[in-house]
Amino acid sequence: MSQIRWTQRLRLEPVGRANAADLWLVPGDDEVWPWYGKDKPTFEQAEQQARFMADSWRLHGVHKWIAYDRGSGEVVGRGGLSRTPVDDDWGQIYAFLPHQPWVRAAHESRRPFVAHAHWLEIGWAVRGAFRGRGYASEIGRAGLAYACDVLGVQAVVSCTARHNVRSRAVMQRIGMRYAGEIRTRGQVERAGAERDDAPFAVCVLLRTERDRVAR
Numbered sequence: 001m002s003q004i005r006w007t008q009r010l011r012l013e014p015v016g017r018a019n020a021a022d023l024w025l026v027p028g029d030d031e032v033w034p035w036y037g038k039d040k041p042t043f044e045q046a047e048q049q050a051r052f053m054a055d056s057w058r059l060h061g062v063h064k065w066i067a068y069d070r071g072s073g074e075v076v077g078r079g080g081l082s083r084t085p086v087d088d089d090w091g092q093i094y095a096f097l098p099h100q101p102w103v104r105a106a107h108e109s110r111r112p113f114v115a116h117a118h119w120l121e122i123g124w125a126v127r128g129a130f131r132g133r134g135y136a137s138e139i140g141r142a143g144l145a146y147a148c149d150v151l152g153v154q155a156v157v158s159c160t161a162r163h164n165v166r167s168r169a170v171m172q173r174i175g176m177r178y179a180g181e182i183r184t185r186g187q188v189e190r191a192g193a194e195r196d197d198a199p200f201a202v203c204v205l206l207r208t209e210r211d212r213v214a215r
């Protein structure tokens with residue numbers, strides 16, 4: 001089955017090596033990159049990301065899409081799903097999932113890293129010029145549909161810095177449920193530098209809850 005998805009306004013294409021230049025328009029956007037680090041990423045870093053995403057699509061069967069406007073072909077943003085590493089940071093999410101064996105089970109491919117098999121992370125980033133038009137929510141809804149209806153995973157989670165109100169609004173808008181907070185490396189509101197114990201809000205959607213989500 002094709003991994004390209006079409007929504008009302010977007011063509012969602014799995015990020016591959018050939019998309020590096022397009023991808024760079026998103027993490028290199030001045031309204032996007034400050035949420036991910038203290039410096040604007042270089043083009044070489046975007047190329048590395050594109051290679052990693054291509055490997056993840058091949059080995060883990062999923063990663064982020066790049067979102068193109070269906071009509072104009074412009075790069076709107078990137079987003080969608082990815083597997084999460086089996087490590088202590090992501091292990092904090094177990095508290096928000098059912099006490100069942102699938103939660104800790106690892107994916108069969110140990111490359112590019114050991115990942116959870118039955119639940120995924122979802123995220124989004126939209127270039128500044130395309131904000132406020134519902135594109136992130138459109139990417140998010142396509143991701144939930146792909147996770148539940150195509151990949152058949154048990155749960156999707158989303159994490160963002162506590163003060164990232166726009167990303168939290170997307171989570172709520174697409175029907176995810178606030179579950180609590182984890183602490184991990186990232187930004188703290190009004191603090192200059194990143195911290196190891198920054199608070200991140202977590203939203204969850206279990207497959208069994210999917211029916212109550214507007215599609």
Ligand SMILES: CC(C)(COP(=O)(O)OP(=O)(O)OC[C@H]1O[C@@H](n2cnc3c(N)ncnc32)[C@H](O)[C@@H]1OP(=O)(O)O)[C@@H](O)C(=O)NCCC(=O)NCCS
Nearest residue numbers: 032035124125126131132133134135136137159160166167
């Ligand atoms: C997080 C982020 C993707 C949210 O973008 P966004 O444009 O606010 O979100 P959406 O695309 O869902 O748009 C929602 C807005 O469009 C409006 N809208 C217009 N048409 C709409 C439609 N058809 N459907 C839904 N919303 C629509 C909504 O009313 C809402 O407006 P509001 O901001 O006044 O409340 C964006 O802020 C971003 O890229 N931030 C940097 C990267 C980032 O933080 N990513 C998350 C890291 S975990």
